[in-house]
Amino acid sequence: MPPPVPAVSPRLRSRLRTLARTQPRAVERTYDTLLSLEGYSVLSAAARKDIFSSITFSAGLWFQCLLDGAPPGPDVMDQIAAFARRRVHQNVPLRSLLRAFRLGARELWRTCTELAEAEPALAHELLFDISPYLLDYFDAMAEHIAEAYLDEQHQQARWRGSLLQQLYDLVFHAPDDAARFRETVEALGLDATLPRIALAVDLDLRDHAPSVREDALDRFALGAARHFDSKPDALVRVWHRERLVFWLPCVRGDSMTRNDQRVAEQAAALARAEPRVRSIGIGLMNEGAHGWAASVEEALKAVDFAPRGSGADDDSESGSEAGNMVRVHRFSSIAIEESVRSSANVLRYLVSLAEQLATEADLLATLETWFASGQRRRQTAQALGVHPNTLDYRLERIETLLGAKLDNAHWIARLDIALKLRGATQGSERDARKKEKGRVAAKKAKRAAR
Known part of the structure; x- marks a missing residue:
């Protein structure tokens, strides 16, 4: 809660009443300054209007507390907390919100110093009575706002987590519910x-x-x-x-x-x-x-x-x-290999091409190296470490076994896919064996621990 309000002299009360009616200058200065802060600079027109109203309310509240000689009541404090909660949903960072409050306090003190310059007789009261109250008041308000902001942020995180879980369930288990999917995403x-x-x-x-x-x-x-x-x-x-x-x-x-x-x-x-x-x-x-x-x-x-x-x-x-x-x-x-996988017969045919080559040593490795070398014979022979004539023999043997033509684009495409499918299948099988070994080892370790 804000600190006790100091007693105000009749002369200062008269001046504060006038300032309370003419305080838009301080509000406008605060508003113009905070629009450069992170979070505030990208707000919509409606959100900016809300910000301006909040500054006006906060400035008027401070003057009203001094004039009434009493701190704000619970209803007013709830209204201040509501400002903080709205900033969470407007994506204004807490540090920017607190910075905005400090700017507001500075502008109000600037208004008071201008009054002291105009009427030196009020300087002592403004410096020793009003200044400490202003600092304590805004410290208390900043603490109240931070608490409300963090509470709303926590509630928002829980709410968002619940919505995300609902979204995952829809995507993976109920994708036909288009209406709920749209509502959840938009929420x-x-x-x-x-x-x-x-x-x-x-x-x-x-x-x-x-x-x-x-x-x-x-x-x-x-x-x-x-x-x-x-x-x-x-x-x-x-x-x-x-x-x-x-x-x-x-x-x-x-x-x-x-x-x-x-x-x-x-x-x-x-x-x-x-x-x-x-x-x-x-x-x-x-x-x-x-x-x-x-x-x-x-x-x-x-x-x-x-x-x-x-x-x-x-x-x-x-x-x-x-x-x-x-x-x-x-x-x-x-994508092409995956399209092939969706057709069982086509898949079996392409896999059989690779399996047929695997029956003779070096033929499968030769074809894989030939594709990896961009179908260039000299580079392929160098990569395999064989004489070009040996490579030619192996490529001719591949054509004979499969009835293929390695200068035909259609055969090149199907053999390339066949090798990729075989490599993917072998990789999946290796992964499955590795996982199975891991499960067996875990079971043995568990039995041994008993």
Whole structure:
């Protein structure tokens, strides 16, 4: 609560009553100054009007307390707290709000000093009675405002967390409920019609205990928002299938290709800056609950089916951090393979091509190296360490076994996809075996502990 109000002499009371009626100058000076503060400078016209009204009310309240000889009552203090709560929803930082209060106090004291200069007989009372009260009054008000602000911020965080959980449930478990999806997205202050791209980030959090992992994810999300030129609240995230998933807002009007390229470049910069990032998968631009879910699946596939231990290709961004290769994988680079996977017969046919070559030593490695070398024979022979004639024999043997023509674009395309599918399948199988070994080892350790 504000401190006790000092008694005011009749002469000063008369001057304060006049100032209370003519205090718009102090209000306008305060208003003009705080519009340069963080949070205030980007407010809407309606919010600025609310700010001006709040300053006017606060200045009038101080004069009224001096004239009445009593601090503000509970109803008035509730009204002051309501100002603070509104600033939370207007995205005004607390430090800016408190700075605004200090500016207001300074302007009111400036008004008092101008009065003292005009009437020196009042200087002693203004300096020794009114000045300490003004400082104590605004300290008490700042404390009251900070408490209300932080309480509202806490309530908002809980409310936002509840809405986000509802959003995740809709995307992953009830994507057909378009109306609730739109309502939930809009309740979060987001545009439900804006397309988004999902990112699946494989993070190394082994040295973070579960109790502090959420804080680590919050800090990472703030850094990610800077790299993606996005406000933190616009970067919707969830921990899903052992990956940190982001839904990034796209640039409205840009094509899928341009958004895909832009996000890939930003993701590569994020991966280089954050040593905990092992890999990042990027889905395709989409919208609506079904679209958000589909983009997540694509981003996860881009990570899971990425080639193991290979260098960056034309559709990947790479960087080196302390000697560790970090890769960004786009679903767009494996879209054709994924289309093939949806057809069981086509998939079996392409896989069989690679399996047929695997029956003879060196043929599969030769074809993989030939593709990796850009289908250039001299570079392929050098990479394999064989004579060009040996390479020619192997390539002819491949054509004979498969009935293929390695100078035919259609055969080149299908063999390239067949090798990629085989590599992805082998990588998934290795991962599955590794996880299974880990589960078995954990069970043995648990039995041994008993």
